[in-house]
Every structure is written in structure tokens, then in C-alpha cells.
Amino acid sequence: MEGSTREDEVIKCLIELEIKNKRGITAAELGSFMGLDRTNISRYLNKLYKENRVTRKEGRPVAFSSIKDEKQEKSLNKDKQDGIRNNNDSLEVLVGSEQSLKLPIQQAKAAILYPPRGLHTLILGETGVGKSLFAEAMYRFAKESNMIYQNAPFVRFNCADYADNPQLVVAQIFGVKKGAFTGADSEKEGLLKKADGGIFFLDEIHRLSPQGQEMLFTFIDKGYFRQLGDTEKKIKAEVQIIAATTEQPQSFLLKTFTRRIPMTIVLPPLRERKLEERYYLLNEFIIAESLRLGQSIYISKNAVISFLLYDCPNNIGQLKSDIQLSCAKAFLNYKVNKENYILVDQADLQPRVQKGLMKIREYRKEIDNIAKNMTDILRFSNEDKLLKKLEFEVNQEETSESKSFYSLVESKMEDLKNKGIDQSRINDILNIDLEKYFRKYISTISKSFKKDEIAKVVDLKVATVVENMLAIASEKLHREFEQKVFFGLSLHLQGSIERISLGKKIYHPKLSVIRVQYREEFSVAMEIVKLVEKEFNLDVPLDEIGYITMFLSACDDDNNEQLEEKVGILVMMHGISTASSMAEVANSLIGEEYVQALDMPLTMKAESMLDKAKEKVKEMSNEKGILLLVDMGSLINFGNIISNELGIKIKTIDMITTLTVIEAGSKALNGRNLDSIYSSCRDIGRASIQMAKEDYKEDKDLIIITTCFTGEGAAERIKERLSFNLKNIEKVKIVPLDILDKEDFLAKVSKLKERYIILAVVGTMNIFIEEVPFISAQDIFVEQGIGYLDQLINCEYDFLKVQKALINEIKNLNCIKLVSCIRGVIEKIQESLEIKVQHDAQVGMLIHMSFLVDRLKNGGKEILFKNLKGYKEENSKEFAEIKKALKAFEEAYDIKVGDDEVAYIVRMVKENIV
Numbered sequence: 001m002e003g004s005t006r007e008d009e010v011i012k013c014l015i016e017l018e019i020k021n022k023r024g025i026t027a028a029e030l031g032s033f034m035g036l037d038r039t040n041i042s043r044y045l046n047k048l049y050k051e052n053r054v055t056r057k058e059g060r061p062v063a064f065s066s067i068k069d070e071k072q073e074k075s076l077n078k079d080k081q082d083g084i085r086n087n088n089d090s091l092e093v094l095v096g097s098e099q100s101l102k103l104p105i106q107q108a109k110a111a112i113l114y115p116p117r118g119l120h121t122l123i124l125g126e127t128g129v130g131k132s133l134f135a136e137a138m139y140r141f142a143k144e145s146n147m148i149y150q151n152a153p154f155v156r157f158n159c160a161d162y163a164d165n166p167q168l169v170v171a172q173i174f175g176v177k178k179g180a181f182t183g184a185d186s187e188k189e190g191l192l193k194k195a196d197g198g199i200f201f202l203d204e205i206h207r208l209s210p211q212g213q214e215m216l217f218t219f220i221d222k223g224y225f226r227q228l229g230d231t232e233k234k235i236k237a238e239v240q241i242i243a244a245t246t247e248q249p250q251s252f253l254l255k256t257f258t259r260r261i262p263m264t265i266v267l268p269p270l271r272e273r274k275l276e277e278r279y280y281l282l283n284e285f286i287i288a289e290s291l292r293l294g295q296s297i298y299i300s301k302n303a304v305i306s307f308l309l310y311d312c313p314n315n316i317g318q319l320k321s322d323i324q325l326s327c328a329k330a331f332l333n334y335k336v337n338k339e340n341y342i343l344v345d346q347a348d349l350q351p352r353v354q355k356g357l358m359k360i361r362e363y364r365k366e367i368d369n370i371a372k373n374m375t376d377i378l379r380f381s382n383e384d385k386l387l388k389k390l391e392f393e394v395n396q397e398e399t400s401e402s403k404s405f406y407s408l409v410e411s412k413m414e415d416l417k418n419k420g421i422d423q424s425r426i427n428d429i430l431n432i433d434l435e436k437y438f439r440k441y442i443s444t445i446s447k448s449f450k451k452d453e454i455a456k457v458v459d460l461k462v463a464t465v466v467e468n469m470l471a472i473a474s475e476k477l478h479r480e481f482e483q484k485v486f487f488g489l490s491l492h493l494q495g496s497i498e499r500i501s502l503g504k505k506i507y508h509p510k511l512s513v514i515r516v517q518y519r520e521e522f523s524v525a526m527e528i529v530k531l532v533e534k535e536f537n538l539d540v541p542l543d544e545i546g547y548i549t550m551f552l553s554a555c556d557d558d559n560n561e562q563l564e565e566k567v568g569i570l571v572m573m574h575g576i577s578t579a580s581s582m583a584e585v586a587n588s589l590i591g592e593e594y595v596q597a598l599d600m601p602l603t604m605k606a607e608s609m610l611d612k613a614k615e616k617v618k619e620m621s622n623e624k625g626i627l628l629l630v631d632m633g634s635l636i637n638f639g640n641i642i643s644n645e646l647g648i649k650i651k652t653i654d655m656i657t658t659l660t661v662i663e664a665g666s667k668a669l670n671g672r673n674l675d676s677i678y679s680s681c682r683d684i685g686r687a688s689i690q691m692a693k694e695d696y697k698e699d700k701d702l703i704i705i706t707t708c709f710t711g712e713g714a715a716e717r718i719k720e721r722l723s724f725n726l727k728n729i730e731k732v733k734i735v736p737l738d739i740l741d742k743e744d745f746l747a748k749v750s751k752l753k754e755r756y757i758i759l760a761v762v763g764t765m766n767i768f769i770e771e772v773p774f775i776s777a778q779d780i781f782v783e784q785g786i787g788y789l790d791q792l793i794n795c796e797y798d799f800l801k802v803q804k805a806l807i808n809e810i811k812n813l814n815c816i817k818l819v820s821c822i823r824g825v826i827e828k829i830q831e832s833l834e835i836k837v838q839h840d841a842q843v844g845m846l847i848h849m850s851f852l853v854d855r856l857k858n859g860g861k862e863i864l865f866k867n868l869k870g871y872k873e874e875n876s877k878e879f880a881e882i883k884k885a886l887k888a889f890e891e892a893y894d895i896k897v898g899d900d901e902v903a904y905i906v907r908m909v910k911e912n913i914v
Contacts, residue, residue: 009146010034010044011053014064024063027911028838035145038840040115042911061913090140094133095280100273103804104265108134110805111263112142112240114847120220120260122205123244125267128317131244132156134267135201138242142199148240152198155191159207166209170228173202174215177229192225196237205243206252213257216241220260262809262851270315275308275366278319282307285320286344286380289327296381297327299344301374302357306349308370309363310356322353343377364647459494465535466490469528473552476524481552489551493532496547500538508543514550521552567668567677568620571597571661572613572638573631586661595665596620606634613638617648625649625674627664627681629656651678679735702732702796703756704789705749707739707763708777718762718777725786728793732759739763757800759792795839799823802846810854821889822849828885829909833878841912845905856895865903872899878906 013034017025027045031038045064048054057063091097091105111119121138123131139154162168175190192200202208208216219225220241224234241261249258270278282304290297303326312318329348333339346354360367466489470481499506508514515522525548529540571586573579576599583597598616600609617626628639628650639652651674653660660681667677706718715736723729735752739745749769752758762775762785773792779785799819806815826842837845856862865871872879882905886897 007044007048007053009149010041011048014045014054018065024057024065026061026063028061028840030064031840035113036147037113037115037844038838038912039844039908090137090144094137095284096273096277099277100268103808104134104267106801107263107265107805107808108138109141110802110847111265112138112147113145115844117238118142118147118240119263120241121243121263121265122249122258122261123242123265123267124249125244125246126269126315127246128315129267129269130316131267132201132203134265135199135242135244139199139201142240148198153195154199154201155195156201156203157191158203159212160204166211167228169208170212170215173212174225175227175235177227177233187227190225190227192219192239193235193237195239198239200239200241202241202243204245206245206247206249210254213254217254217257217260264808266808270312270319275363276370278308279304279370281316281319282323283380285323286327289324290381293327293331293342295342296379297330297342297344298377298379300346300377301371302346303344303349304374304378305360305367305371306346306353306356308356308367309359310353322350325350326353361645365643365649368647461535462494462497463490465531466493469531469548472528472531473524476527477520477552485551489548492547492551496544497532497536497538500540500544501536506541506543506547508546511543511546514546518549518553522546522549525549525552566622566671567624567674568617568622568626569595569629569661569664569668570613570616570620570626571595571629571656572600572609572635573597573656574600574602574633574635576601578631582656582658582661585658586665590662590665590669592665592669594669595661600635609635610638610641614642614646617642617650618646621646621648623649625651627668627674627677628652629661629664629681630654631656649674651675653678653681700755700757702759702793702800703752704732704734704759705752705761705763706734706736707745707761708736715763718780721780722762722786722789725780726793727790728797731797732793757796759796760789762789798839798843799846802843802850806847806850810850813854813857815850818850818853819846821892822846825849825885825889829882829905832881832885833909835909836914837909838912838914841908845908848904848908852897852901853893853895856897857893862898862900863904865900868900868903871903871906875906875910878910879903882906882909 010030014025014030017030017033027042028038030045031041034041045054045056049056049064055065057065091108094101094105096102097105108121111121123134125131136154142148143150143152157172159169162172171188171190173190173192175193176188178187215225219237223238224236226232226234243261245252249264286297286299307319307323312322326344326348327342330342330344333348334342346357463486466486470486470489474481496506522545525545529545529548532538533540571579571583573582579597579599583595586595587593596616598609598613620626626648628635630636630638630652632654636652636654639650642648643650653664664677664681667681704722706715706722708715708718715738719734719736722734726732733756737745737748746769749758758769758772760773760775761769762780763777775785775789779788803815803819806819810818823842823846826837826845830837879899879902883897883902886902886905890897
């Protein structure tokens with residue numbers, strides 16, 4: 001928000017940071033603290049400096065200090081007491097924030113944060129998709145981001161409420177002057193004025209009359225409006241408008257109006273959202289009913305599946321209503337029959353909901369994934385919400401050297417105690433969480449870490465003791481321990497030894513269960529822990545022995561799983577013995593009868609072959625999946641057909657060669673997963689050319705290439721290290737490649753460049769790739785290398801987010817090309833001026849220049865720059881270089897960027913130099 005209110009907020013936050021840091025504060029620091037664009041913060045600070053309200057210390061970077069007075073200090077303290085700053089993100093907590101709502105949320109954030117006062121927004125979607133809920137979340141996010149005040153209004157108005165009386169709708173929005181029409185016996189303030197300083201949400205905007213639309217876009221253009229019946233008095237207001245409609249905008253809204261709403265967000269219908277998302281919605285709604293009724297609600301597994309699969313044409317709104325109705329029926333049964341609990345069964349569902357269970361075969365794979373841990377009866381309550389939250393946190397927990405089971409247990413205990421949960425219930429919850437956390441921890445550790453590699457993150461003395469401990473345990477328990485158990489236990493003991501030495505308590509909530517369930521392992525752990533006590537001169541508590549027992553017991557199950565389950569390889573080809581011969585050759589070379597085959601004589605019908613293939617896949621199936629290797633024709637489609645029908649994970653590669661079969665069999669025997677084998681095999685022969693074309697996307701994802709001579713050993717270990725340590729691993733894919741043949745390596749890189757943005761190459765040897773940074777393998781085992789990669793990912797990901805948002809905003813230009821061109825301009829500016837512009841400012845320049853091109857291409861005017869002449873004279877060098885950098889850009893888009901707009905770019909560059 002512009003004006004004194006925002007400036008006061010800037011000063012308050014400046015004082016707060018000064019008190020905390022005991023020094024002057026830069027614009028970048030203040031912008032980060034307030035969650036606002038650095039350019040805007042710099043503008044406010046410079047204005048405050050001219051008004052003698054802050055002081056400025058020249059240098060690089062410029063630091064600002066407040067001129068504090070008693071009034072400001074009191075105001076700051078009051079804001080702290082009122083909890084004015086809120087770090088929660090109301091948009092990210094919406095169900096689907098990482099799936100179907102990811103893009104809408106990015107757009108919503110851009111609309112709220114866009115300087116100086118956000119972008120007016122139109123939300124599109126069918127009835128019941130949650131448009132009102134989404135608008136409210138945008139309002140809360142605006143407050144959390146300090147774009148509006150905590151007490152800023154959110155005014156809601158449904159244009160359909162008075163749709164039969166267009167004049168009354170206008171009166172409600174803009175207000176009425178006394179005597180404007182019969183019955184207007186007093187002046188009435190409109191909702192638009194009541195929304196001053198906040199957000200005005202207009203639902204069903206398509207029901208607003210053309211006259212109302214015209215008055216609204218006049219307000220958007222000019223910042224003021226007139227009451228109905230008043231031709232003179234101008235009423236000013238600062239309001240961000242969010243409108244919603246179920247209709248296509250072009251059908252009911254004036255073009256002159258829609259042109260003034262720069263952001264359009266489309267919310268998907270329920271049928272286009274994943275079943276996983278519907279399950280989370282179901283969970284929320286049932287818990288809400290549990291809170292209303294003040295009791296737990298039980299629901300049968302079949303009823304849950306019915307809710308997940310039934311046709312729900314009115315979307316989330318209808319799903320919520322149907323759940324409420326079913327809970328109401330169950331509550332009635334509970335009261336009438338004097339039951340001990342509220343149970344929602346299949347009979348309590350409406351007939352249309354019950355039909356959902358009939359579609360289970362069609363969605364078998366997704367349902368199995370969601371329902372694999374379900375019991376026949378599920379319990380929902382407020383405590384269950386807490387349980388699910390904790391479970392989610394455990395699943396999201398990063399496994400790194402700095403994390404330990406202790407910090408997990410302690411933080412969960414503290415959280416549960418604060419919520420008033422009693423100790424016995426806390427133990428039950430932590431028992432569930434800890435086992436899941438441990439399984440995830442041990443499964444993510446590399447299987448091939450060497451002792452010298454471990455020494456980079458663990459004290460060598462600790463590693464030696466663990467080596468001796470596992471040697472004794474191996475002899476006592478008659479089992480071999482994998483390297484990952486060695487590495488995991490080493491990391492764990494490193495932290496526990498430090499903890500015991502400092503006198504910190506160790507707590508294992510599942511100790512009694514562990515002692516009974518793993519008697520033999522616990523006995524051995526009691527014995528081998530003496531090595532730790534002797535070497536480090538300390539007493540190891542029983543709770544810690546419980547943790548060591550988990551390491552000794554976990555590997556046995558894991559080893560069996562590895563031995564039992566590997567990806568199945570099935571070759572199917574036309575001819576009497578073509579597939580069999582190829583499989584025979586492959587098996588003889590890989591040294592094991594592993595690859596299986598089915599021959600399809602030319603006289604056999606496709607339907608008969610499909611039945612035969614289906615039976616074979618059933619016989620071979622396991623959780624790891626099946627890779628089908630086929631030659632041509634109808635066989636290519638068998639994988640999808642069988643996968644959909646049986647719910648088995650299947651991938652297919654066509655036009656195969658013997659080399660493809662050998663590669664697949666070898667990789668499967670080495671324990672590689674289905675996706676990894678598929679990726680490796682599809683790059684062999686003609687199949688790789690076809691796949692590259694099929695997978696080509698202009699909107700590219702990010703990848704990091706890891707390298708070594710084989711593409712497996714070091715490259716795979718580096719990949720695991722990155723997966724284990726990168727904070728932003730979910731934003732990037734990691735692709736291991738071999739560098740034995742340099743030409744082949746560069747050819748693969750060239751193909752990858754067509755489909756991805758290559759952020760960096762990490763490996764044992766640098767094969768120089770133009771414009772792609774190289775990071776040595778050893779740097780990845782120190783903090784700086786990981787930090788540098790995280791920074792690269794963050795920067796590039798920000799640009800991709802902006803690019804995706806722009807695609808929805810600028811319809812008549814290729815935004816992918818536009819973003820690339822503007823980034824090129826920014827790079828030229830930095831090179832010519834020999835400077836580095838802050839990353840956040842580069843993102844801001846990208847957004848600014850994108851909308852500038854759109855505006856100029858559509859006949860819009862440039863925004864005038866105050867005191868242009870003087871500013872141009874002061875910054876003549878920057879003007880000259882930036883105009884030069886813009887020249888090719890102007891030619892590419894057939895536009896002319898005037899001096900006023902150049903001045904804005906100059907200012908963004910100058911005020912954001914690193």
C-alpha cells in the first residue's frame with residue numbers, strides 16, 4: 001500500500017531490525033524481513049531520508065538508521081504485543097498446494113505481492129471448486145506478507161443477490177447519494193469504500209450489469225468513484241479487487257473491464273484433481289464434523305473409497321455437503337440406537353455416493369496407494385488431525401548429518417505437551433512416528449559409502465568403533481550388515497556421543513516394545529555398546545541402546561526385500577523364437593537366467609497374445625514393477641492396457657535391440673529401480689531419438705548431471721549425496737551419465753538440453769560444457785558445494801515460476817521466448833557495467849520488462865519518470881549501456897523503449913548492485 005501507512009510500517013520494521021542487529025540496516029535486509037520487493041523498500045527509504053525521518057550511511061551497500069522517538073518505540077512495542085507479523089502462509093496450507101493448486105497459488109502470490117499494491121484478479125472455476133475460500137486465503141496471505149494491515153477489511157459481495165435489480169447492485173457497491181431515487185432518504189456508504197485499504201471480493205461477477213462494470217473499471221483506472229446519483233463528489237479508495245465467476249469472461253464481461261483485470265486464475269474441478277487430494281479434503285471435512293459433534297467419527301474403509309470415487313459434479317462444495325449428510329445419518333443412528341460410537345458405513349451414504357465403490361477397478365492403482373495402510377474402520381477426530389500432521393512432518397523430515405532422532409522426538413514431545421496431550425497418548429503417537437522416520441532414514445543412506453568418505457562428515461574414531469561394533473554383531477547375529485547401516489549408525493553415534501557428553505537426556509518412546517520385539521538384537525546391542533563406553537569414557541543409557549537395536553534389526557528386513565524384489569524384464573516380439581533367442585543371449589552374458597520372454601507367432605491374434613502377456617505379468621509382478629521390451633505393432637500398447645487393468649507398474653520400450661535387453665537385465669540384477677532402468681535403456685539405438693522428440697517440452701524442468709567413467713559408481717553416489725543434502729531437491733532432477741566416451745557424453749548432453757535446463761555438472765572430471773558450471777565431486781562433500789548448488793536451484797526455479805505465471809497473464813506472446821530474451825538483456829547489462837544485480841531484483845526486472853513489452857505491443861503508454869532529465873544526466877553511463885543492451889530486444893519485439901522506461905530499469909539496476 002502506498003502512502004504514509006506503508007512508510008510507518010517500514011520505519012517500525014527498521015527499528016525492530018536495528019534493535020536486533022545493533023547496526024544500520026540495508027534495503028535488501030529490510031525487504032527480506034518484510035517479505036517485500038527490495039526495489040520498493042529502497043524507494044520508501046530514500047523518500048523517508050529526504051523527509052529527514054531516517055539517516056543514511058553511504059557505502060556499499062547503503063545502510064539506513066531510524067530517527068527514533070518515544071512515539072515510534074511505543075508503536076513498535078504495541079505491534080509486537082499484538083502479533084502483527086505472521087509467518088504462516090495461508091495459501092500453501094490449501095489442499096493441493098504442491099499438486100493441482102501449485103500454479104494457481106503461484107499466480108495468487110504474484111497478484112498479491114506485485115508492487116505497489118497488487119494486481120486485480122479474476123478467479124475462474126465451476127460451482128463448488130472453492131473460489132471464495134481461495135479469495136479468503138489470498139486476503140490472509142496479503143496480511144501475512146504485510147501488503148495490507150492486519151485489520152484491513154475483506155468485503156464480500158455476491159452480485160447474484162440483487163441480480164434482478166441492477167440499480168440496487170450498483171448502489172450496494174458504490175453507495176447512494178440522498179435523493180438519488182425514490183426511497184433513498186439518506187446517504188449510504190458503498191461496499192467499495194468500506195473495503196478501503198483491503199480487498200473487495202465480488203462473487204459471480206458475471207451478474208454485474210454493464211453499467212456496474214463500467215463504473216468499476218473507471219475506479220480501477222482513476223482510483224476514485226462517485227456514488228449513485230452524484231455527479232460531482234469524488235470518493236477515493238485503495239482497494240484490490242478479486243472477482244470470481246463460473247462463466248467464461250468473454251461471454252458476460254465487457255472487454256474494457258476484463259482488460260483491466262491483469263491476473264486470471266483458473267481453479268480445477270474436483271474430477272481433475274488427484275484422488276490423494278480428495279482424500280485430504282475428505283479428512284478435513286470429517287474432522288470438522290467431529291469437532292462440531294464433539295466426538296470421534298468412525299468410517300468404514302469402503303465408505304472412504306466410495307467418497308473418493310463417486311461422481312461429484314458440484315465439486316468440493318458437494319463433497320462437503322455429502323459428507324455432512326452421511327455424518328448426520330450416522331449421528332442419528334448413534335442417538336436412536338444408543339450406540340457407543342458414531343460410525344459412517346456404506347448404508348449411510350447417498351445412493352450416488354455408494355456407486356463410487358463400483359469404480360474401484362478403474363482406479364485400483366491409486367486406491368491401493370492411498371489405502372495400503374488403512375484398517376477396515378478409520379477413526380477421525382481432532383487428535384487424529386494432529387496425528388496426520390505429525391506423520392506428514394516425519395515424511396517431510398530431511399535426513400542429514402545435522403538431524404537426529406533426538407531432535408525429532410524432543411520437538412514432537414514439546415509440541416504435543418503444548419497441546420495438552422497426556423504422556424501415555426504422547427508415547428503412542430511417537431511410537432508411530434519414530435518407526436516411520438527410522439525406516440525412511442535408513443533407506444535413504446547410500447549403500448556404497450567408503451570409510452574415508454564417511455570420515456569427511458564423521459569423526460574417524462567414531463567410524464572405527466562402529467566398524468568394530470558391527471563386526472561383533474555380525475558374528476553374534478549371523479548376518480552381514482550393509483555399508484548403509486555402517487554409515488547410518490556412524491552418523492547417529494556421532495550425535496549421541498556429543499549429547500551424552502553434554503549431559504543431555506536421551507529418550508526412546510518405544511524402548512519397551514523394542515526390547516520385547518528384538519530380544520536378540522537388544523542383547524547384542526547391550527554387549528557392543530561397551531566399546532563406545534570404553535573408547536569415549538561415558539555411560540550409554542538404555543534408551544540409546546534401543547536406538548542401536550533398531551539399526552541392527554532394520555537391515556535384516558531390508559536385505560530380504562532387496563533379495564526378493566527386483567524389476568522384472570519381459571521381452572515380447574513377433575516371430576516364432578525371436579524374443580526367446582534374444583533373452584537367451586542376454587541371460588548368458590549377464591550370467592543369470594533372469595530376463596523372460598514371450599514369442600508372438602505371426603498367425604497369433606493380438607487378443608490372444610494380450611491374454612498370454614497378462615498372465616505372464618501376473619506371474620512376474622512385484623512392487624518394483626515390470627519393464628516390457630517389445631519390437632513393434634500392437635505389442636507397444638500392451639503395457640498401458642495391462643497396467644490399467646491389473647494396477648501393476650509397467651513401462652514399455654519399443655524397437656529394441658539385443659543390447660537393450662542386456663542393459664535392462666544387467667541393471668535389474670544390480671537392484672536399480674524401474675525408472676532408472678527405463679531411462680538407461682531408452683537411450684540405446686533408435687528408441688532414444690523417438691523418445692527425445694516425444695518428451696520435448698518448451699517449458700523445461702531443471703536437472704543436475706552427475707558423472708564418472710561408468711555412470712554408476714561415483715555418479716550414483718554423488719546423486720545420492722545430492723538427494724540426501726540439497727534443501728531444494730524436489731525442484732530438480734538428477735541424471736547420472738558416464739564419461740568414458742566423450743563424444744557420446746556430449747551427444748547425450750545435447751539431447752538433454754533440448755528437454756531440460758542443465759543447472760550444473762558434478763563429477764570426478766571436468767568435461768567442459770558451454771554455459772554450464774562444473775562442480776568437483778569432492779566439493780559436494782563439504783558445505784560450500786551443496787550451498788552453491790542450492791543457490792543455483794533457487795535462482796533458476798524463481799525464474800521458472802515467473803515464466804509459468806506470465807504464460808497465464810500474457811496471452812499474445814511466447815512467454816518462454818520472452819523470458820529468455822529479457823534474461824539475455826539483464827546478462828548484457830551486468831557484463832557491460834561490470835556489476836552483479838541481486839537475484840530478487842533480476843526477478844523484479846523480468847516481471848517489469850515482460851509487462852512493459854505487453855503494454856507497448858498493445859498500444860499502451862509509457863509511465864513517466866519524475867525528473868527524467870536530471871536523473872539521465874546523473875547516470876549517463878548507465879543510460880548509454882542499458883539502451884545499447886536493449887537495442888536487439890527492441891528489434892526482436894518491434895517496440896521502442898523510451899527514456900522514461902529506461903530510467904526505471906537504470907534505477908532498478910543501480911539500487912540493487914550486490
